[in-house]
Amino acid sequence: MKLLRQSSKIRSTTVLLVSRNGETAMAGDGQVTLGETIIKGNARKLRRIFNGQVLVGFAGATADAFSLLSKFEAKLEQYQGQLERAAIELSKDWRTDKYLRHLEALLIVADKNAAFLISGKGDVISSDEGLLAVGSGSMYALAAARALYKNTALSAKEIAAESLRIAGEICIYTNSEIIIEEI
16 A cells, blocks of 8 residues: 555656846746656746746645645735745744645745745745755756856856756656746
8 A cells, every 4th residue: 555655646846946146037847747657747836926026936736835825925915025924924824724734835935035945844944055946856956056056157047947957857757848937
């Protein structure tokens, strides 16, 4: 039974955020995999919210992510667009609410000034180096982005695109259907 559950686990999407020289780019691939089968190749896991001023990328269970996205948008409205405050308040609710704490997803949220990775464990993480990643291929994309960030003069958008392309060549749960949003 345990083997069956593991093989039928849905894996989806790699999302990477790169901030460099006042530019922020978020990139996500489109693959959703059930066990060893690709069930969708062009899922869109990036959204613009709060009148286009905030980018959100998510990985994990899609329905769970949409529930969290809705809650996060409400927090942004409640706190007049204060990204950090909204992220902290969502994380508190996510960790303590009986319904929300069972949701399985991770979010990256960003505006022109800041970016955070939010988890259901109460984590609200900013990056000292301008890089954040979630999803099945996140460590491959993050490693590629770190190397490109340190050793090239590429823009945030170029680093995000190339890093996801590299992750897609390594990770079987990541594809080359890349969507990029900039803020």
